[in-house]
Amino acid sequence: MINLRQLLIIAVAAASMISFALLPVAAAPPSGPASAAASTYRNAVSDAFSDTFADPSVIQGKDGWWYAFATADPLYEGQPSGAMHIARTKDWSHWDYRGTVFDDDNRPSYAEPDAGLWAPDIRYIDGRYVLYFTVTDTTLNDGGDPGVGVATADSPEGPWQPTDEPIIAPRERDDGSFLGTIDPAGFTDVDGQNYLYFGGYNGGFWGTKISSDGLTTESGDYTQVTATDRYEGGYVVRHDGWYYFMGSSANCCAGPATGYTVYTGRSRSPLGPFTDAEDRSLTDPYVGGTNLIRQNGNRWIGTGHHAIMTDAAGRDFIVYHAIDRKNPWLNQPFGVNRRPMLIDRIDWIDGWPRARAGAGPSVTAQPAPVTGSGLGITADDPAAGGLRGLRGGPQDPQAGATARLTGSARTVQQAAADSVLFTADLDSVTDRTSVRFGSTGNRVTVSVDPDRSELVVRVDTGDQTRIGRDRLVGALSDRTGWQRLTVRVEGRNVQAWLSESGLADPGAEVRLTADDLDLPIAPVQFTGAALIDNLTIRPVAAQATELVPTPERGALISSDEFTGDDLADWSWVRPEASSAEVTDGRLSWPVQDGDLSDPDNRGAVLLHKPLAEPDADWMVETRLDLDLGEDEVRNFQQAGLVAYRSDTDFARLDKVAIAGTRATEFGRLLVGSGDGRTAWGAAIEATPSRGSTWLRLAHHRNAAGEHQFRSAVSTDGEQWTWGAVWTFSDGTVPRIGLVTQGGSEPATTAAFDYVRFYSASWPG
Known part of the structure; x- marks a missing residue:
């Protein structure tokens, strides 16, 4: 993909126990290539089989393996691009590469020979696997006309058969150019309705209903579900009754300056409107979004274009790509960005998904997704042990070994826990099939009833009975293919889902609350008639309840309140390009034509004198007023703070107009890692105010001697949203400055109320 600013300019212009409660956080995986797999992983998880594995999409196949799909980059230095890649794992630490989705024999007929096949999204619909993907250039028009393709297979490894035409055709504007019809993501709602989401910066993200076969x-x-110029790489999940749209923002692919970041909004409807934690809309020109993951100052930058998976303990993980800031290129000098696949846990805090409770991407060993089952059950061969009364079933073309339930079965071991997550794939459900937790007087029973086409949850506590039902429609009602039953009992909450893909996209859902429900729940019992596979029973993973600490402001070191008429503590870079003046207790500075990110059009910079102890932890703050209008294109008028070492080595935190949207952007320009290339990229930060916006940069020197700056934005000067980290090499501390730049038409003026320096504490 190209630089976001370039793209926008083009757009404008053209997871066996003794006691169930004592199960380890991660147990040995089901049978697979690594029988003694570790219970931890390290990022990047794709390193064993590739140098890059971008835009990942994942699914647990009916054979028990987790499959990951990636965009069509070369796997290694010097290799040609593959037509989208496939890898698989049982434990998320050990991987097998399985080849490509397409080759010369099955490439989509409507894709131009040199078209990119990007951004796969994998689902299981109506008894088969369905893969959505981007075709960057089709044969349907003269060129530059991206569309969304779709292919089907009986196995995640293929063979894949594309349809004869795109599911979402290229969308042409009145001027003959084409909207960004890219980055598809499927979803199934609780009424059985399938949806497809697609889009990007060039036109916004959109959603539509699609057929029962997908x-x-x-x-x-x-x-339209997002603003025109903010999000790509979308993904939708349902959680606790809310629909969450998650999208990546800024530039995916600027090498060592890549600031890709994932934000989310939620809605009570799958088609929105989506709003963030501050109730800001994702379609407003001042675009909303609550951060899910962003770079934190370690090796990983450009964290984005993700999928979501849920392990056997009910823990959600974000699966995404990122860039090693010291090894950003697949090929030198001017090659493909090296974007390996990473995973990190998600904590749901106050109703919002946060990667590692807000800590962001990991570099140290982390607990792996929990795979396999407790209670002595072999997940992908349930008849092998752990259940009395369950016998071997037929060998299934998709699932492999299965177990047959006819009548009743129960776990051999007793479950002793205060929570339980049960998952099982079901097929050939010919009679009401139920899983039951607990004993008489304190029991949870979840049933799939094929005759009534219902998912039923019954909670019996003492003399009280509660019952919840949801209709099965579409493939769930037709009993076409495997269906995943998930039951979660935690505290007083009982939830049950029936899904095809198992990707937080339930086709049926029942939620009940029982204040007098008394766990533990022992034993686990089954009744009915069905084939069963991929059976896991685990305690529910604990969630963090608070975000990790952020930098804290200390004592005031110095300030400039702009009460005088001079700038004694300041000096200019290119003073001839500035018309700033101090009046009425403010520094007023008309937005200038020049722009530091453009080597042919450098703007003025107003630099503050160095601090007395520049290597210490400190932060700088300003209050900015800048009218950027509402909907009109004003690329790229901006003003704000800059940490400046030189014209080719700076980080800039601005309120900025980007096409029809308004943002705060924490941009980085530097000479790339050893290749002599100057790179520009940015992280999009918290939404600015239409009025005053407060900006902060917090400085820290890490153990390697590097200088790190973390951004923060506020709309009231009290509540701050902390954002991304940019890193400078060891050496002179960058000086703090002010900038206005990006275009003088229409005329607008930035007003800075003050610049204050404080001591600071940097967590960790």
Whole structure:
């Protein structure tokens, strides 16, 4: 993908126990290539089989393996691009590469020979696997016309058969250019309705209803769910009754200056409107978004274009790509960005998904997703042990070894825990099939009833009975293919889902609350008639309840309140390009034409004198007023703070107009890692105010001697949202400055109320 600013300019212009409660955080995986697999992993998880594995999408196949799909980059230095890649794992630490989705024999007929096949999204719909993907250039028009393709297979490894035409055709503007019809993501709602989301910076993200087999749109009506120029790499999940749209923002691929970041909004409807934790809309020109993951100052930058998986303990993980800031290129000098696949846990805090409770990408060993089952059950061969009364079933073409339930079965070991997560794939459900936890008077029973086409949850506590039902529709009602039953009992909450893909996209859902429910729940019992596979029973993983600490402001070191008429503590870079003046207790500075990120059009910089102890932890703060209008294109008018070492080595935190949207952008420009290339990229930060916006940069020197700056934004001067970290090499501490730049038309003026320096504490 190209630089976001370039793209926007183009757009504008053209997871066996003794006691169930004592199960380890991560147990040995089911049978697979690594029988003694570790219970931890280290990022990047794709290192064993590739140098890059971008835009990952994941699914647990009906054979028990987790499959990951990636965009069509070369796997290694010097190799040609593959037509989207496939790898698989049982434990998320050990991987097998399985080849490509397409080759010369099955490449989509409507894709131009040199078209990129990007951004796969994998689902299981109507008894088969469905893969959505981007075709960057089709044969349907003269060129530059991206669309969304779709292919099907009986196995995640293929063979894959594309349909004869895109599911979302290229969308042409009145001027003959084409909207960004890219980055698809599927979803199934609790009423069984399938959806497809697609889009990017060039036109916004959109959603539409699609057919029960997932292969065609229903009406051609598309609903815009994000602002035109903010998000790509979208993904949708359902959690606790909310729909969450998650999207990546800023530039995916600027080498060592890549600031890709994932934000989310939620809605009570799958088509929105989506709003963030501050109730800001994702379609507003001042675009909303609550951060899910962003770079934190370690080796990983450009964290984005993700998928979500849930392990056997109910822990959600974000699966994404990132860039090693010291090894950013696949090929030198001017090659493909090296974007390996990473995973990190998600904590749901106050209703919002946060990667490692806000800590961001990991570099140290982390607990792996929990795979396999407790209670002596072999997840992908449940008849092998752990259950009395369950016998071997037929060998299934998709699932392999299965177990057959006819009548009743129960776990051999007793479950002793205050929570339980049960998952099982079901097929050939010919009679009401139930899983039951607990004993008489304190029991949870979840049933799939094929005759009534219902998912039923019954909670019996003492003399009270509560019952919840949801209708099974579409493939769930037709009992076409494997279906995943998930039951979660935690505290007083009982939830049950029936899904095809098992990707937080339930086709049926029942939620009950029972204040008098008394766990532990022992034993686990089954009744009915069905085939069963991929059976896991685990305690529910604990969630963090608070975000990790952020930098804290200390005592005031110095300040400039702009009460005088001079700038004694300041000096200019290119003073001839500035018309700033101090009036009425403010520094007023008309936005200038020059821009530091453009080597041919350098703007003025107003630099503060160095601090007395520049190597210490400190932060700088300013209050900024800058009218950027509402909807019109004003690329790229901006103003704010800059940590400046030189014209080719700075980090800039600005309120900025980007096409029709308004943002705060923490940009980085530097000479790339050893290749002599100057790179520009940015992280999009918290939403600015239409009025005053407060900006902070916190400085820290890490153990390697590098200088790190973390951004923060506030709309009231009290509540701060901390953002990304940019790192400078060891050496002179960058000086703090002010900038206005990006275009003088229409005329607008930035007003800085003050610049204050404080001591600071940097967590960790």
